[in-house]
Amino acid sequence: MHLTFQQLKLFESVSRLGSYTRAAEELFITQPAVSIQIKRLEEQTGLPLFEKVGKKIFLTAAGKAMYQASSDILIRVDSLKDSIEELKGEIKGPLHLSVVTTAKYFLPHLLGTFLQKYPDVEPKLKFTNRARVIERLMNNDDDFVIMGQVQKDEHLETYPFLNNILGIIAAADHPLANKEHITLKELAKQRFLIRESGSGTRYVFDSLLKDHGLEIEPYMELGSSEAIKQAVMAGLGIAVLSLHSVQLEREVNKLTVLNVEGFPLKRRWYAVHLKGRKLSLVARTFLDYILDESNKLFNVELD
Numbered sequence: 001m002h003l004t005f006q007q008l009k010l011f012e013s014v015s016r017l018g019s020y021t022r023a024a025e026e027l028f029i030t031q032p033a034v035s036i037q038i039k040r041l042e043e044q045t046g047l048p049l050f051e052k053v054g055k056k057i058f059l060t061a062a063g064k065a066m067y068q069a070s071s072d073i074l075i076r077v078d079s080l081k082d083s084i085e086e087l088k089g090e091i092k093g094p095l096h097l098s099v100v101t102t103a104k105y106f107l108p109h110l111l112g113t114f115l116q117k118y119p120d121v122e123p124k125l126k127f128t129n130r131a132r133v134i135e136r137l138m139n140n141d142d143d144f145v146i147m148g149q150v151q152k153d154e155h156l157e158t159y160p161f162l163n164n165i166l167g168i169i170a171a172a173d174h175p176l177a178n179k180e181h182i183t184l185k186e187l188a189k190q191r192f193l194i195r196e197s198g199s200g201t202r203y204v205f206d207s208l209l210k211d212h213g214l215e216i217e218p219y220m221e222l223g224s225s226e227a228i229k230q231a232v233m234a235g236l237g238i239a240v241l242s243l244h245s246v247q248l249e250r251e252v253n254k255l256t257v258l259n260v261e262g263f264p265l266k267r268r269w270y271a272v273h274l275k276g277r278k279l280s281l282v283a284r285t286f287l288d289y290i291l292d293e294s295n296k297l298f299n300v301e302l303d
Protein backbone atom coordinates (compact mmCIF):
# COMPACT_ATOMS: atom_id res chain seq x y z
CA MET A 1 0.00 0.00 0.00
CA HIS A 2 1.15 3.46 -0.87
CA LEU A 3 -0.13 5.68 1.93
CA THR A 4 0.93 9.20 2.71
CA PHE A 5 1.11 10.75 6.16
CA GLN A 6 -1.22 13.53 5.01
CA GLN A 7 -3.86 10.97 3.93
CA LEU A 8 -3.72 9.27 7.33
CA LYS A 9 -4.06 12.62 9.06
CA LEU A 10 -7.10 13.51 6.95
CA PHE A 11 -8.63 10.11 7.41
CA GLU A 12 -8.18 10.23 11.22
CA SER A 13 -9.77 13.66 11.33
CA VAL A 14 -12.79 12.68 9.17
CA SER A 15 -13.34 9.53 11.27
CA ARG A 16 -13.05 11.32 14.60
CA LEU A 17 -15.29 14.22 13.57
CA GLY A 18 -17.67 12.12 11.46
CA SER A 19 -17.63 14.79 8.76
CA TYR A 20 -15.60 15.77 5.69
CA THR A 21 -16.52 19.41 6.17
CA ARG A 22 -15.42 19.58 9.82
CA ALA A 23 -12.16 17.74 8.99
CA ALA A 24 -11.50 20.27 6.20
CA GLU A 25 -12.07 23.11 8.70
CA GLU A 26 -9.83 21.50 11.29
CA LEU A 27 -6.98 21.03 8.84
CA PHE A 28 -7.46 24.33 6.98
CA ILE A 29 -7.99 22.77 3.55
CA THR A 30 -10.98 22.58 1.22
CA GLN A 31 -13.66 19.93 1.48
CA PRO A 32 -13.06 18.61 -2.10
CA ALA A 33 -9.35 18.18 -1.24
CA VAL A 34 -10.38 15.98 1.70
CA SER A 35 -12.71 13.90 -0.52
CA ILE A 36 -10.00 13.36 -3.15
CA GLN A 37 -7.44 12.18 -0.59
CA ILE A 38 -9.90 9.84 1.10
CA LYS A 39 -10.83 8.44 -2.31
CA ARG A 40 -7.16 7.79 -3.08
CA LEU A 41 -6.76 6.09 0.28
CA GLU A 42 -9.74 3.86 -0.50
CA GLU A 43 -8.23 3.00 -3.91
CA GLN A 44 -4.99 2.01 -2.18
CA THR A 45 -6.87 -0.08 0.37
CA GLY A 46 -9.06 -1.70 -2.26
CA LEU A 47 -12.07 -1.41 0.05
CA PRO A 48 -14.43 1.40 1.03
CA LEU A 49 -13.49 2.99 4.35
CA PHE A 50 -16.75 4.87 4.99
CA GLU A 51 -20.36 4.12 4.32
CA LYS A 52 -23.07 6.72 4.15
CA VAL A 53 -26.35 6.11 5.95
CA GLY A 54 -28.72 9.02 5.45
CA LYS A 55 -26.60 12.12 5.99
CA LYS A 56 -24.15 10.43 8.35
CA ILE A 57 -20.95 8.61 7.55
CA PHE A 58 -19.79 5.48 9.39
CA LEU A 59 -16.56 3.51 9.33
CA THR A 60 -16.66 0.16 7.54
CA ALA A 61 -14.70 -2.79 8.97
CA ALA A 62 -11.71 -1.78 6.81
CA GLY A 63 -12.23 1.81 7.96
CA LYS A 64 -12.07 0.75 11.60
CA ALA A 65 -8.77 -1.07 11.04
CA MET A 66 -7.42 1.96 9.18
CA TYR A 67 -8.57 4.25 12.02
CA GLN A 68 -6.75 2.19 14.62
CA ALA A 69 -3.57 2.18 12.55
CA SER A 70 -3.70 5.89 11.67
CA SER A 71 -4.34 6.92 15.30
CA ASP A 72 -1.38 4.78 16.44
CA ILE A 73 0.89 6.26 13.79
CA LEU A 74 -0.11 9.85 14.53
CA ILE A 75 0.45 9.36 18.27
CA ARG A 76 3.86 7.81 17.60
CA VAL A 77 4.90 10.67 15.32
CA ASP A 78 3.76 13.19 17.94
CA SER A 79 5.77 11.52 20.65
CA LEU A 80 8.73 11.29 18.26
CA LYS A 81 8.55 15.09 17.84
CA ASP A 82 8.48 15.46 21.63
CA SER A 83 11.45 13.14 22.13
CA ILE A 84 13.47 15.08 19.57
CA GLU A 85 12.60 18.38 21.29
CA GLU A 86 13.60 16.85 24.63
CA LEU A 87 16.92 15.71 23.20
CA LYS A 88 17.54 19.20 21.90
CA GLY A 89 16.48 20.53 25.31
CA GLU A 90 14.67 23.41 23.63
CA ILE A 91 11.39 24.78 24.94
CA LYS A 92 9.71 25.37 21.59
CA GLY A 93 6.87 24.15 19.48
CA PRO A 94 3.10 23.80 19.91
CA LEU A 95 1.26 23.99 23.21
CA HIS A 96 -2.34 22.76 22.89
CA LEU A 97 -4.68 23.85 25.66
CA SER A 98 -8.44 23.86 26.12
CA VAL A 99 -9.59 26.31 28.72
CA VAL A 100 -13.02 26.98 30.24
CA THR A 101 -14.29 30.41 29.28
CA THR A 102 -14.10 31.81 32.83
CA ALA A 103 -10.34 31.18 32.92
CA LYS A 104 -9.93 33.78 30.18
CA TYR A 105 -9.57 36.32 32.97
CA PHE A 106 -6.17 34.99 34.02
CA LEU A 107 -4.84 32.33 31.64
CA PRO A 108 -3.88 34.65 28.74
CA HIS A 109 -1.88 36.75 31.21
CA LEU A 110 -0.01 33.71 32.50
CA LEU A 111 0.64 32.65 28.95
CA GLY A 112 1.84 36.16 28.08
CA THR A 113 4.55 36.19 30.75
CA PHE A 114 5.48 32.59 29.89
CA LEU A 115 5.92 33.52 26.21
CA GLN A 116 8.20 36.41 27.15
CA LYS A 117 10.47 33.77 28.66
CA TYR A 118 9.98 31.18 25.89
CA PRO A 119 9.14 33.06 22.68
CA ASP A 120 9.41 29.98 20.45
CA VAL A 121 6.43 28.27 22.06
CA GLU A 122 3.39 28.25 19.73
CA PRO A 123 0.23 28.40 21.85
CA LYS A 124 -2.96 26.88 20.40
CA LEU A 125 -5.70 27.87 22.80
CA LYS A 126 -9.36 26.90 22.72
CA PHE A 127 -11.72 28.74 25.04
CA THR A 128 -14.99 26.90 25.38
CA ASN A 129 -17.41 25.85 28.10
CA ARG A 130 -16.89 23.05 30.59
CA ALA A 131 -18.84 20.39 28.69
CA ARG A 132 -16.74 20.85 25.55
CA VAL A 133 -13.51 20.99 27.56
CA ILE A 134 -14.37 17.65 29.17
CA GLU A 135 -15.10 16.18 25.74
CA ARG A 136 -11.68 17.28 24.48
CA LEU A 137 -10.02 16.01 27.67
CA MET A 138 -11.54 12.55 27.22
CA ASN A 139 -10.48 12.52 23.55
CA ASN A 140 -6.93 13.38 24.64
CA ASP A 141 -7.00 16.29 22.17
CA ASP A 142 -4.82 18.73 24.13
CA ASP A 143 -1.64 18.74 26.17
CA PHE A 144 -3.85 19.53 29.14
CA VAL A 145 -6.99 21.49 29.94
CA ILE A 146 -7.84 24.15 32.51
CA MET A 147 -11.16 23.94 34.33
CA GLY A 148 -12.80 24.80 37.60
CA GLN A 149 -14.92 21.85 38.66
CA VAL A 150 -13.34 18.42 38.41
CA GLN A 151 -15.15 15.32 39.49
CA LYS A 152 -13.16 12.47 41.01
CA ASP A 153 -12.05 10.17 38.22
CA GLU A 154 -9.23 7.65 38.49
CA HIS A 155 -8.37 8.20 34.82
CA LEU A 156 -7.49 11.84 35.38
CA GLU A 157 -4.33 13.52 36.61
CA THR A 158 -5.30 16.81 38.27
CA TYR A 159 -3.11 19.69 39.42
CA PRO A 160 -4.88 22.30 41.56
CA PHE A 161 -3.43 25.79 41.35
CA LEU A 162 -5.22 29.13 41.95
CA ASN A 163 -8.16 29.61 44.27
CA ASN A 164 -11.43 29.90 42.42
CA ILE A 165 -13.81 31.86 44.62
CA LEU A 166 -17.44 32.01 43.51
CA GLY A 167 -19.75 34.64 44.90
CA ILE A 168 -23.24 35.99 44.40
CA ILE A 169 -22.73 39.08 42.30
CA ALA A 170 -25.08 42.06 42.20
CA ALA A 171 -25.03 45.63 40.92
CA ALA A 172 -23.43 47.97 43.47
CA ASP A 173 -26.78 49.74 44.01
CA HIS A 174 -28.79 46.52 44.45
CA PRO A 175 -31.14 46.69 47.49
CA LEU A 176 -29.30 43.76 49.11
CA ALA A 177 -25.85 45.23 48.42
CA ASN A 178 -25.09 46.38 51.95
CA LYS A 179 -27.10 43.81 53.88
CA GLU A 180 -24.99 41.94 56.46
CA HIS A 181 -26.51 38.49 56.39
CA ILE A 182 -28.69 37.28 53.54
CA THR A 183 -30.32 33.90 53.96
CA LEU A 184 -30.54 31.42 51.11
CA LYS A 185 -34.31 31.60 51.32
CA GLU A 186 -34.19 35.34 50.81
CA LEU A 187 -31.74 34.86 47.99
CA ALA A 188 -33.98 32.38 46.20
CA LYS A 189 -36.61 35.11 45.79
CA GLN A 190 -34.26 37.22 43.68
CA ARG A 191 -34.11 37.34 39.89
CA PHE A 192 -31.31 35.03 38.81
CA LEU A 193 -29.28 35.24 35.63
CA ILE A 194 -27.68 31.94 34.76
CA ARG A 195 -25.15 30.57 32.27
CA GLU A 196 -26.01 28.06 29.52
CA SER A 197 -26.11 24.37 30.43
CA GLY A 198 -22.66 22.85 29.91
CA SER A 199 -21.02 25.77 31.73
CA GLY A 200 -18.98 25.05 34.86
CA THR A 201 -20.40 28.11 36.58
CA ARG A 202 -23.90 26.83 35.85
CA TYR A 203 -22.90 23.41 37.18
CA VAL A 204 -21.86 25.01 40.51
CA PHE A 205 -25.10 26.93 40.68
CA ASP A 206 -27.25 23.86 39.96
CA SER A 207 -25.37 21.75 42.54
CA LEU A 208 -25.74 24.49 45.11
CA LEU A 209 -29.50 24.70 44.66
CA LYS A 210 -29.77 20.92 44.81
CA ASP A 211 -27.66 20.72 48.00
CA HIS A 212 -29.92 23.23 49.74
CA GLY A 213 -33.17 21.83 48.41
CA LEU A 214 -33.85 25.17 46.76
CA GLU A 215 -35.73 25.76 43.58
CA ILE A 216 -35.66 28.92 41.56
CA GLU A 217 -37.05 29.98 38.24
CA PRO A 218 -34.09 31.53 36.38
CA TYR A 219 -34.99 34.95 35.05
CA MET A 220 -32.69 34.76 32.05
CA GLU A 221 -30.14 32.35 30.57
CA LEU A 222 -27.10 33.93 28.91
CA GLY A 223 -24.24 32.32 27.03
CA SER A 224 -21.20 33.96 28.64
CA SER A 225 -19.95 35.44 31.90
CA GLU A 226 -19.44 38.73 30.07
CA ALA A 227 -23.12 38.87 29.05
CA ILE A 228 -24.15 37.99 32.61
CA LYS A 229 -21.94 40.71 34.05
CA GLN A 230 -23.44 43.34 31.76
CA ALA A 231 -26.96 42.20 32.62
CA VAL A 232 -26.18 42.30 36.37
CA MET A 233 -24.73 45.81 36.03
CA ALA A 234 -27.89 46.82 34.14
CA GLY A 235 -29.88 45.76 37.19
CA LEU A 236 -31.59 42.81 35.50
CA GLY A 237 -30.75 40.39 38.28
CA ILE A 238 -28.01 38.68 40.27
CA ALA A 239 -25.73 35.76 39.40
CA VAL A 240 -23.16 33.27 40.67
CA LEU A 241 -19.79 34.14 39.14
CA SER A 242 -16.14 33.43 39.75
CA LEU A 243 -14.54 36.46 41.38
CA HIS A 244 -11.82 36.25 38.75
CA SER A 245 -14.39 37.46 36.22
CA VAL A 246 -15.49 40.56 38.16
CA GLN A 247 -12.25 41.94 39.53
CA LEU A 248 -12.24 45.12 37.43
CA GLU A 249 -15.93 45.87 37.97
CA ARG A 250 -15.51 45.45 41.73
CA GLU A 251 -12.56 47.80 41.71
CA VAL A 252 -14.57 50.55 40.03
CA ASN A 253 -17.56 49.82 42.26
CA LYS A 254 -19.97 48.70 39.55
CA LEU A 255 -20.48 45.23 40.99
CA THR A 256 -20.48 43.87 44.50
CA VAL A 257 -20.43 40.48 46.21
CA LEU A 258 -23.49 39.86 48.39
CA ASN A 259 -23.12 38.54 51.96
CA VAL A 260 -25.08 35.36 51.54
CA GLU A 261 -24.98 32.50 54.07
CA GLY A 262 -22.67 29.72 52.87
CA PHE A 263 -20.92 32.05 50.45
CA PRO A 264 -18.47 32.62 48.89
CA LEU A 265 -17.71 29.12 47.65
CA LYS A 266 -14.03 28.32 47.76
CA ARG A 267 -12.95 26.12 44.90
CA ARG A 268 -9.76 25.69 42.92
CA TRP A 269 -8.71 25.96 39.32
CA TYR A 270 -7.19 22.77 37.93
CA ALA A 271 -4.90 21.74 35.12
CA VAL A 272 -6.03 18.27 34.02
CA HIS A 273 -4.93 15.57 31.59
CA LEU A 274 -5.61 11.89 31.14
CA LYS A 275 -3.45 9.66 33.33
CA GLY A 276 -0.67 8.13 31.26
CA ARG A 277 -0.44 11.03 28.84
CA LYS A 278 3.23 11.88 28.44
CA LEU A 279 3.49 15.65 28.45
CA SER A 280 5.78 17.30 25.90
CA LEU A 281 8.66 19.37 27.25
CA VAL A 282 6.75 22.55 26.37
CA ALA A 283 3.57 21.39 28.12
CA ARG A 284 5.45 20.27 31.22
CA THR A 285 7.33 23.56 31.42
CA PHE A 286 4.10 25.57 31.10
CA LEU A 287 2.35 23.39 33.68
CA ASP A 288 5.22 23.93 36.15
CA TYR A 289 5.08 27.64 35.38
CA ILE A 290 1.35 27.81 36.20
CA LEU A 291 1.81 25.85 39.41
CA ASP A 292 4.70 28.07 40.55
CA GLU A 293 3.67 31.50 39.30
CA SER A 294 -0.14 31.76 39.21
CA ASN A 295 -0.50 32.48 42.92
CA LYS A 296 1.98 35.33 42.78
CA LEU A 297 0.20 36.91 39.82
CA PHE A 298 -3.49 36.17 40.17
CA ASN A 299 -4.63 35.22 43.60
CA VAL A 300 -8.05 36.61 44.23
CA GLU A 301 -9.39 37.35 47.68
CA LEU A 302 -12.85 38.36 48.73
CA ASP A 303 -11.54 41.63 50.16
Ligand code: PGA
Binding pocket: 100, 101, 102, 103, 128, 129, 130, 131, 147, 148, 149, 195, 198, 199, 200, 201, 202
Ligand atom coordinates in the same frame (compact mmCIF):
# COMPACT_ATOMS: atom_id res chain seq x y z
P1 PGA B 1 -17.43 27.86 32.52
O1 PGA B 1 -16.53 27.00 33.54
O2 PGA B 1 -16.59 28.99 32.01
O3 PGA B 1 -17.83 26.83 31.50
O4 PGA B 1 -18.61 28.38 33.31
C1 PGA B 1 -16.06 27.54 34.72
C2 PGA B 1 -15.62 26.43 35.65
O5 PGA B 1 -15.29 25.31 35.21
O6 PGA B 1 -15.60 26.73 36.87
